[in-house]
Amino acid sequence: MKRSEIQEPKASPNFIGAWTTQPISICDEITCFFEKNVGRQVIGRTTSGLNQGFKSTTDISIPPSDICLPGYTAFQDYFEILHCCYKDYLDQWPFLQRFANTLDVGIFSIVRYQQGQHFNGMHCERVSSSLHRVFAFMTYLNDVDSGGSTYFSHYDLEIQPQKGLTIIWPADWTHAHRGNTVQGGTKYIITGWLDVT
Incomplete structure (x- = not known):
């Protein structure tokens, strides 16, 4: 067997959609929610468990049903914005x-x-325990002084965190990526998945 090359008339797209979230103040509201809810913060876990060599973060996970609770208005507003981004995607x-x-x-x-x-750790969002995921989304909630970029290896694409930048991408292996080490400052994101129900 020999690999064949297929000529394409133009470079392939990377299928990563990007938007600037407005109003930008939504980012501050979500960051403030995170810092006020210390009791909900946990050391970052992955689908395979806790491995700080692979992922070193602090997370708050929220089921979508919670956004109707008092004090969660920022998330209602955020998901209205995200829905507009997804419709455009x-x-x-x-x-x-x-x-x-x-x-x-x-x-x-x-x-x-x-x-x-x-x-x-290089990873994708759709593995054996998460086959229901179709797309991933992420919004950077602040600018990062140094480091902290998201690197998509198959496209050699590095995205530097910018406050309000929202991206949506396919959850599959085609979009393997990692979050590079934060060299200076702090990085906040909100992230999740669009799932088949």
Whole structure:
């Protein structure tokens, strides 16, 4: 067997959608929620358990049903914004409208990376225990002084955290990525998945 090359008329897209969240103040509200809820913060876990060599973070995980509770208004506002981003993503890739209009947000997380922390293991969002995930989303809640970029290895694409930048990408192996070590300052994100129900 020999690998063949298929010529393409132009470079392939990376299927990572990006938007700037407005109003930007929503980022501060979510960060403030994280810092006020110390009792809900846990050392970051992955689907395979706790491994700080792979992922070193502090997280708050929130089931979507909680956003109707008092004190969660920021999340209601955030998901309205995210929904607009997702609708625009579907407009960019009309084929997705055949099946991707009925996805739901699952449990989502607010994540804090302090200096020296990372999600440095290359991973994708859809593995044997999470096959229901179709897309991932993430919004950077602040600018990062140094380091802390998200690196998509197959595209050699490095995204530096910018406050309000929201990205959506396919959850599969085609979008393997890692969160590089924060070299200076603190990094906050809100992240989760759009799932088949």
